[in-house]
Amino acid sequence: MAQVTLRTVVKKYGALQVVHGIDLDIDDSEFVVLVGPSGCGKSTTLRMIAGLEPISGGEIVIGDRVVNDLPPRHRNISMVFQNYALYPHMTVRENLGFSLKIAKRAQGEIDRAVDEAAEILSLTEYLDRKPGALSGGQRQRVAMGRAIVRHPDVFLFDEPLSNLDAKLRTQMRTEIKKLHQKVKSTIVYVTHDQVEAMTLADRIVIMRDGHIEQIGTPLEVFEAPTNTFVATFIGSPPMNLLEGRVAQDAVALANGITVPVPEAFRAHVTDGQEVILGVRADNLMPVGHAMPMEGAHAAFDMTVNLSEPLGTETLLFATLAGEEVQAKMLNPRPVASGEQLRFQLDLTRCHLFDAQSRQSLR
Amino acid sequence: MTRPRLPAWFVLLLPAFIVLAAVVLIPLLLSLYSSFTSYRLTRPETLYNWIGTFNYEKAVQSAHFWSAFGRTVLLLTIALNLEMLLGLGLALLVNQVTYGQRLLRTIMMFPMMFSPLLVGFQFKFIFNDNVGLVNNALQSLGLTNVAIPWLVDGQLAFISILVAEMWSSTSVFAILILAGLFAVPRDPIEAAKVDGCTPWQSFRHITLPYIMPFIYIALAIRSLDVARAYDIVQIMTNGGPARRTELIWTLIGRTGYVDAKMGYANAMGYISIFLAIAFTIYFFRKLNAARAELGMGG
Numbered sequence: 112m113a114q115v116t117l118r119t120v121v122k123k124y125g126a127l128q129v130v131h132g133i134d135l136d137i138d139d140s141e142f143v144v145l146v147g148p149s150g151c152g153k154s155t156t157l158r159m160i161a162g163l164e165p166i167s168g169g170e171i172v173i174g175d176r177v178v179n180d181l182p183p184r185h186r187n188i189s190m191v192f193q194n195y196a197l198y199p200h201m202t203v204r205e206n207l208g209f210s211l212k213i214a215k216r217a218q219g220e221i222d223r224a225v226d227e228a229a230e231i232l233s234l235t236e237y238l239d240r241k242p243g244a245l246s247g248g249q250r251q252r253v254a255m256g257r258a259i260v261r262h263p264d265v266f267l268f269d270e271p272l273s274n275l276d277a278k279l280r281t282q283m284r285t286e287i288k289k290l291h292q293k294v295k296s297t298i299v300y301v302t303h304d305q306v307e308a309m310t311l312a313d314r315i316v317i318m319r320d321g322h323i324e325q326i327g328t329p330l331e332v333f334e335a336p337t338n339t340f341v342a343t344f345i346g347s348p349p350m351n352l353l354e355g356r357v358a359q360d361a362v363a364l365a366n367g368i369t370v371p372v373p374e375a376f377r378a379h380v381t382d383g384q385e386v387i388l389g390v391r392a393d394n395l396m397p398v399g400h401a402m403p404m405e406g407a408h409a410a411f412d413m414t415v416n417l418s419e420p421l422g423t424e425t426l427l428f429a430t431l432a433g434e435e436v437q438a439k440m441l442n443p444r445p446v447a448s449g450e451q452l453r454f455q456l457d458l459t460r461c462h463l464f465d466a467q468s469r470q471s472l473r
Numbered sequence: 474m475t476r477p478r479l480p481a482w483f484v485l486l487l488p489a490f491i492v493l494a495a496v497v498l499i500p501l502l503l504s505l506y507s508s509f510t511s512y513r514l515t516r517p518e519t520l521y522n523w524i525g526t527f528n529y530e531k532a533v534q535s536a537h538f539w540s541a542f543g544r545t546v547l548l549l550t551i552a553l554n555l556e557m558l559l560g561l562g563l564a565l566l567v568n569q570v571t572y573g574q575r576l577l578r579t580i581m582m583f584p585m586m587f588s589p590l591l592v593g594f595q596f597k598f599i600f601n602d603n604v605g606l607v608n609n610a611l612q613s614l615g616l617t618n619v620a621i622p623w624l625v626d627g628q629l630a631f632i633s634i635l636v637a638e639m640w641s642s643t644s645v646f647a648i649l650i651l652a653g654l655f656a657v658p659r660d661p662i663e664a665a666k667v668d669g670c671t672p673w674q675s676f677r678h679i680t681l682p683y684i685m686p687f688i689y690i691a692l693a694i695r696s697l698d699v700a701r702a703y704d705i706v707q708i709m710t711n712g713g714p715a716r717r718t719e720l721i722w723t724l725i726g727r728t729g730y731v732d733a734k735m736g737y738a739n740a741m742g743y744i745s746i747f748l749a750i751a752f753t754i755y756f757f758r759k760l761n762a763a764r765a766e767l768g769m770g771g
Contacts, residue, residue, distance in 0.1 A: 163663050184669040196660035200682040200766040209678070210668035243768030257668070267667075 113174035113187075113264035113297055114139050115160060121168035122155050122321075129155055131321040132169060142291050142298045146308040147318035147344070153301045154269055156318070160299060161190050161267050174264055189258035190267040193274060195250045197242040197257075203229075204238040207256050214261075228256040231293065232286075248279045255287070259294060268300040272307065284310060305345050309333070317341050334460075339469040342389050342462060348426065350389045351436040354466060357384045362463070364388065364432035370409050370456065376463040379472045386472065389462030392426065395438040397452040402441065406459035413438075413454050418446040429454070504739045512736035514729075519736070528740035537716060538741055541724040546748070548631070548720065549699045552638050553692055559639065560646025560691070565676075567647070568654045582648060584641045593708025596637035600624050600709070627717035630710050634718060637705050642698065646691045653687030654680070682766060689760035696752040700745075721745045 115137040122130035130152040137143045145153040158164040160171060162183035171178050178186050189210070197206050205212075207228055211221045229235045232252040242250055251271060258266055268287070272280045288311055291298055302308055308315050309329045317324045317332060317340075325337045336342035336350075343349040355362040357380045361369040370388060372380055380386065396402065398410065413429040418440075420426075425443035428435055429452075438454060440446065463472040508528055512520045532538045567577050584592070599606045600623035611617050623629050657680055665675040703722040706712060712723035725745065729738030 161667055163666065183663075183666040184671065188667060190664065190667045192660050192664060194658075194660050196658075196664040198661050198664075198679060199768045209665075213669045213674055213678075241768050257664075261668075 114172075115265055115297060115299065116172040117156070117160075117169065118172070119169040120156070120159060120166055120171060122152070122159060122164065123167040128167075129321050130159070133318075133321075133323050135316060135323065135326070137297060137299065140295045140297055142300065142311060142313045143316060144300045144302060144308040144312035144314075145316045145318060146302055146305055147324075148303060150320075151318040152321040153303075153318050157190075157267050157269055157299060157301045160265070161188055162186050187261075187264045188267055189261050189263040189265075190269065191251075191254045191258050191271045193270040195242070195254040195274075197250060197253055199242055202239050202241055203234060203245070203253050203256075206242065206253055207234075207238075207260055210257065210261050224260045228260045231259070231290070232256045247275050248283060251275060251283055252286075255290065259290070262294075262296075264297065266296050266298045268298065270302055271300075272302070273304070280307075287311060306347065309345070315345075317344060335471070335473065336389075336462065337471050339387060339389065339464050342464070346391060348392050348437045350391050350462070351395070351431075351434070352464075353388045353390065353432055353434055353436070355386055355388055355432075357382055357386055362386060362388050365434075366432050368411060368432045370461075371407065371458060373458045373461045373463065374407060375459075376472050380463065385466035387464040387466055387469070389464060390436065390456060391460065392437040392439045394457040394460040395436065396455055397427070397438070397440050398455050400440045400442055400444075401455050402457075404455055404457045404459075406457065408458050409456045410453060411456075412451055415446050415448060415450050415452060417448060420445075427452075505743065507736050508739035508743055510736045512734075512739075514733040514735050524736075528737045529744070531737065532741045532744055537719070537724065538721075538744075540716070541712075541719040541721050542745070542748070544631070544719065545700065545702070545721045545745075548635065548638070548702065549696060549752070552635055552642075552699055553695055555635075556639050556643045556646050556695065557688060557692065559643045561650050561688070563643065563647040564650035564654055567651055578648070578651070581644050584644050585648075587641065589641060589704040590708055592637055592641045593705040596633065596640070596705070597624065597709045600633045624710055625714055630714075630718045634706055634709055637709065638699065638702065641705070642695060645695055646688075649687050649691040649694075650684055653684035656687075657683040682763070685763035686760055686767070689756050689763055693753055693756035693760065696756060697749055700749040700752060721748070 115135075117133055117135040119132040119134060120130060121128065121132050133152075133156065135143075145156060147153050155164060159166045160173075162178065162181060166179060173186055173188070198209065201209065204225055207225045208221045211224055216224075225238070226235070229238055232255060234249070234252055234256060237245060237249060237253075242253065245253065251274075254271065271287075272283050275283060284307060287300075300307075300311060312329055314326060314328055315332050316326050319340055325332055325341045327335075332341055332345050336345065339352055343352065353364050355364040355370075357363075357372065358369075359382065360372050360377065362372055363369050393402075411431070413431055413436075415427050415429045416435065417428040418425050419428075420443060423441075425440040425446065427438045427440055427446060429438055430436070446452070464470060465472055507520060509523060509525060510520055511522045511524050511527075563581065567574060567581065570577055598604070602608055602620040602622045602625065605623065607623060608620055611621070621629065623633050661679050662675055665679045670678065701722055702720055703726060706718060706720055706723050707726070710718040712719040712727065721741070722745070725738045725741050728741065729735050
């Protein structure tokens, strides 16, 4: 059990700087997910916490110790790797007990810890197999088991589910969440999958190009993204962004379409300001197939270019103000390409960003 | 009317059969046959003088043969172990180098580029008791004022040969083990670091099992090499003085070509072959076990 604190942590490879002085406070037994596109520095950050990469500047604190110069074995952490990183020449039992054996614990204690971990992860019947004889999901569980037998201060997960097929991934996601509720350790989890981030995290850290873009609970980053990057990265399908200009409490989009400035942003915009209107597909729905919109809303006609039926809802691709946008149709009926529909836009859930800085105007 | 035709598979395999028979099978059978005769190179008609297992009995009862056999096994054991350890150390060091590693790898292979005959001459000079480098160095440093008879004293001569053998072949181990080190995945090593391993423990528990197959391949290759060791010894001491450094093949070579007792030499050769076969089987067993450890099948 421990807090983890990063203070202006920097990583450079020669002249190339990949992490630009990030600050992060992780509470005891908190589940924090670092998420971002490839090359955003999230894995590097995790490896710096683990001690597998030396840091080029700043300070990393685990518990009450500055661990900058400590090798991984003195940090009391455990890590689950993307490729599982199991020891192929050891059985599952030996894999699970390896760290305790290295720590020279008594054999009885090792056996108890291994049995307990195997029990939690339903690996008991595979204990005498070697990793080569296990399926992907089982290997993943062994990797997790190896991490939990040590009761470390901090668990580090490096994209642990990305090698599993979609069904198994969902299943293991649930297991990881259950595991966290059971062991109550601090977890730092890296993924590029925003769904994983949303479902698992107490707090999400969204990274891009070695900077932190936003830190917040899943709902915070979903409902109040601080910039257009977070807005499009979190949520599926990505938020629609439409360029416009503020004129008399309305946003004038292309092709003469205007949308009233959402209530929450009124005080933060001035006439003539260039803005970007952010609209999620969930808040843009055909009349008669929409969630009830109690607050302010706008309505306009759009031509549907394409529809993707998903069963409980249908995703519609339509043109609004010269841009292709995505909308959702609840309680769907078949929609033909080229069909014109009237759409409702929930203004209370719209976002406004500055066109230059691309930061939220709230 | 059609002529009877040979089956296609037979016709297609025939050239290979003929070539193999000409270069391998016939000489092999001939030498096996001659080991049961009193064949002497100087008296060709003795090839037809069948003497049964006399040559084999003579070899098995010969103290010279068994001392040469034992010395060969001893050389094999010591040389292989030391070369393996040195080669492993060398490979681990070179593996750490990031800048100029290619150059180092090339330099490391230099000893393999020299003919064993030249290596023998070079070390014969280095260990010469009058003008040799070793004695000169020891005397200049004031460590001794006598001319140590490196190539004359039985034990010293054995050590000298061992040094020459190791100098020329440690790089075989180094290169093969280095190839093994390149193939070790990074993830399990990092997992071991996180699991609390010191660098030595990571090496002992993770890296070493990964490179064991490579070590056994090197051991298998080198055991055949050393079991047929001839050239370096022939040049440095010629098995002497007074048989003090006699190995199996120097003994067989002398018996066959100097004493012209080809039948007897062939009999000793056939016994010796079993030494090589035994070592090869042993190391291949070990190799397969090590591969199975890693789940590589086998």
